[in-house]
Amino acid sequence: MAWYNPFSWVGSSDGRSQEELQAESDALDARLYELNVASSYRYGPEWFAQAEANRTGGAVNVEEEVTAAGREGLRDGYDNVTGAIRSTVNFPLKFLWDALPWWVWIGAAVGVFLYFGGGSLIRRKVGAS
DSSP: OTTTTTTTTOTTTTTTHHHHHHHHHHHHHHHHHHHHHHHHHOOOOHHHHHHHHHHTTTTOOOOHHHHHHHHHHHHHHHHHHHHHHHHHHHHHHHHHHHOOOOHHHHHHHOOOOOIIHHHHHHHHHHHHH
């Protein structure tokens, strides 16, 4: 069992560990392979190829499944928390942006420019010509 698995302490609903579940899954996969080989004589190589593709495509690795589910849950939780923070911060700013008309924003930008020394910059540029 990997050390980074956040759900390593969780067993199955009938009390078996992940290792036992993985061993049972591997044994069932081996038995299915044997049945597919036995049936391939009856149904042909094309059927066997399709059956093997289905068997290998449906293989389950218990630890990977649990780890992937844990990561997905962490990602969803992170998105929920950051989304809540983002919407809380964005609401007043969006309200302020939408409440004031465009010409007020342009006037405020010009006022800030002049307040922080933009007037002297303009005088130097105009006076230098």
